[in-house]
Structure formats: C-alpha cells, structure tokens
Amino acid sequence: xxxxxxxxxxxxxxxxxxxxxxxxxxxxxxxxxxxxxxxxxxxxxxxxxxxxxxxxxxxxxxxxxxxxxxxxxxxxxxxxxxxxxxxxxxxxxxxxxxxxxxxxxxxxxxxxxxxxxxxxxxxxxxxxxxxxxxxxxxxxxxxxxxxxxxxxxxxxx
Numbered sequence: 008x009x010x011x012x013x014x015x016x017x018x019x020x021x022x023x024x025x026x027x028x029x030x031x032x033x034x035x036x037x038x039x040x041x042x043x044x045x046x047x048x049x050x051x052x053x054x055x056x057x058x059x060x061x062x063x064x065x066x067x068x069x070x071x072x073x074x075x076x077x078x079x080x081x082x083x084x085x086x087x088x089x090x091x092x093x094x095x096x097x098x099x100x101x102x103x104x105x106x107x108x109x110x111x112x113x114x115x116x117x118x119x120x121x122x123x124x125x126x127x128x129x130x131x132x133x134x135x136x137x138x139x140x141x142x143x144x145x146x147x148x149x150x151x152x153x154x155x156x157x158x159x160x161x162x163x164x
Contacts, residue, residue: 076118113145
C-alpha cells in the first residue's frame with residue numbers, strides 16, 4: 008500500500024515547497040516536532056517518492072527565457088510506438104519546460120520558454136514541427152503570468 012501522508016507530513020511538504028533549503032532544525036520548529044522525528048518523516052517522504060527532489064527557483068527574466076508560449080500539438084498517429092517516440096524526442100528540446108498528453112481535439116500541450124518571439128519561431132519551426140508525427144500545431148503567446156510555478160497544492164486525504 009502507498010504511503011499516506013498525515014497532517015504533519017502535509018505541513019512538512021508545505022514548508023519545503025516554500026523553502027527547500029530549510030535546515031531540519033528550522034523545519035522541525037515550524038511543524039512543531041523535534042529534530043529526529045522531523046528528519047525521519049522527511050526521509051520517509053523521500054523514500055515513498057512523495058518528495059522527488061529539491062530544486063532552485065530560477066528567474067526566467069534574468070536568464071533571458073521569459074517569453075512563454077503554449078503550443079497545442081496534434082499528431083498523425085497515437086499508437087503506443089508513436090507516442091513513445093514523441094515523448095522521447097520532446098524531452099531533448101531544452102526550451103520545452105512542460106509537455107502534457109491531453110484528451111481533446113489535440114494530443115499534447117507544451118509550455119515553451121524562449122528569449123523572444125524570434126527564438127520561439129525557430130524552436131517551433133526547426134525543432135517541434137520537425138518531430139516525427141507532428142501534423143499540426145497551434146501556439147498561444149502568454150501576455151502575463153498571473154500564477155506559475157512547480158509547486159503543487161498540498162491537500163490532505
């Protein structure tokens with residue numbers, strides 16, 4: 008049976024999402040535990056795969072990759088082999104920050120970060136559109152990001 012986090016685990020997850028660089032001592036204080044039980048809970052969350060890693064939050068404006076475009080991709084075929092090939096190849100395009108297979112009128116929704124519209128046009132024309140099986144794409148340029156991030160909501164059972 009899968010590990011089921013309790014309310015203390017959920018609080019630990021909230022705190023780590025807000026600041027993954029907290030020391031165990033500070034984390035324990037924030038979740039009202041002592042150091043050892045807090046450390047054991049973090050290790051259990053890691054072992055269970057609930058915490059998959061720790062990441063730095065990057066400033067895309069400072070990096071020059073703040074032009075965001077969502078791209079709908081329709082494939083010519085959705086056999087297991089064709090989907091696997093697309094999945095493998097799309098992961099090699101560094102400008103694609105997110106790739107989601109969806110149900111609906113298209114097969115994938117991509118989140119693409121580039122430095123500007125000219126860079127995006129190159130990525131779309133030379134990388135995404137040239138992937139095997141891509142029949143059609145539709146692009147939507149982001150004008151303003153109201154809420155964005157890797158954090159997922161921490162919700163209880």
